[in-house]
Amino acid sequence: MLYLTGYTFCVSEQVTIKKPFDAHVHLRRGAMLRAITRYTAERFGHAIVMPNTDPPIETLDAAIVYQQEILAAPGIGNFEPLMTLDLTKNVTPAEIERSAVGSEGVKIYGVKYYPWGATTNSQWGYRDILEAKEVLKEMERVGMPLLLHGEVHLDEHDAAVDPYKGEQSFVRDVLPRLLEAYPKLKISLEHVSSGEAADFLEKNGNEGRLVGTVTVHHLLYTREEAETEPMLKVKPLIKNSSDKEKIRALVKKGLPFIFAGTDSAPHPESKKLSPTGAYGIFSAPAAVELYTQIFEELDALDKLENFLSVYGPKFYGLEPSEETITLQKKDWQITEAVTTEDGEKVLPLGNETIHWQVKNN
Numbered sequence: 001m002l003y004l005t006g007y008t009f010c011v012s013e014q015v016t017i018k019k020p021f022d023a024h025v026h027l028r029r030g031a032m033l034r035a036i037t038r039y040t041a042e043r044f045g046h047a048i049v050m051p052n053t054d055p056p057i058e059t060l061d062a063a064i065v066y067q068q069e070i071l072a073a074p075g076i077g078n079f080e081p082l083m084t085l086d087l088t089k090n091v092t093p094a095e096i097e098r099s100a101v102g103s104e105g106v107k108i109y110g111v112k113y114y115p116w117g118a119t120t121n122s123q124w125g126y127r128d129i130l131e132a133k134e135v136l137k138e139m140e141r142v143g144m145p146l147l148l149h150g151e152v153h154l155d156e157h158d159a160a161v162d163p164y165k166g167e168q169s170f171v172r173d174v175l176p177r178l179l180e181a182y183p184k185l186k187i188s189l190e191h192v193s194s195g196e197a198a199d200f201l202e203k204n205g206n207e208g209r210l211v212g213t214v215t216v217h218h219l220l221y222t223r224e225e226a227e228t229e230p231m232l233k234v235k236p237l238i239k240n241s242s243d244k245e246k247i248r249a250l251v252k253k254g255l256p257f258i259f260a261g262t263d264s265a266p267h268p269e270s271k272k273l274s275p276t277g278a279y280g281i282f283s284a285p286a287a288v289e290l291y292t293q294i295f296e297e298l299d300a301l302d303k304l305e306n307f308l309s310v311y312g313p314k315f316y317g318l319e320p321s322e323e324t325i326t327l328q329k330k331d332w333q334i335t336e337a338v339t340t341e342d343g344e345k346v347l348p349l350g351n352e353t354i355h356w357q358v359k360n361n
């Protein structure tokens, strides 16, 4: 089999694409950052770096300091981290205006919304995204994207929403109001995990306006597998096989508003395997490889480059990477944890056999 599609040259056993763009990654700080950032930097030209560190990134100045820390990590190469702000109540319209212009060559590429109590360090957010009126107005004015962790955790009577239905509630009750109230706001629905969200995006998605990112784990696993495996504990929760199939069908379509965001989110093994368990999957060491495997399964390798490397940067007003990466069909496995300088172990996704491997030039 031999076919040419755009820039992708593919002989079925090997695929060369522009270096991928991770539209959603958590790089943490300190010893963890220094241990894990290289895995993203080896595989991705750029990444949108999430701001839910402790303390959260709320100002351009804090983002500049954070970017310097990332760029000082080992194995960084030409990798370019793109910074974001956390939509806490401390973020002002004036800071949005300043962040869109930037300083010292650093600007802010998006503002991340976490629902109340949703995930790691999200306790400083707005209870309801629609409360953030002045900030959203300014973001709409300056063209700053809103990155949504689109889940409802508590209903209007303060009752907990079934965590398997939180994204469905958000897409049904909140997202349409947001789209209506801010007709020019650029919105990314992050880590699509449900059939309802996939359907909503297929109907309403639009390159410059409403996009969605998709993780490896929501394309690979089902609720049954995730419920018995602490390593697959993640928000939004991994859902039923019907949801997984809807998301797989969505990426197979090759729509220009659907692209990769790994949501790679490392935690020390001690926290991940504790009885309460931390939410987050560290997928960076195998994400590009697993996306490739999934696209091969979907018979859609010709759409891989756009999904991994082209549509993401386009949404953020950037050119795709000028570098390329070659993947070859070859079985391998991740057998060892990543260890930080403090001796903490971080277990990556990928202890099952992976069928594609990055080829070192």
Ligand SMILES: [Zn+2]
Residues within 6 Å of the ligand: 024, 026, 050, 263, 265
């Ligand atoms: Zn995330």
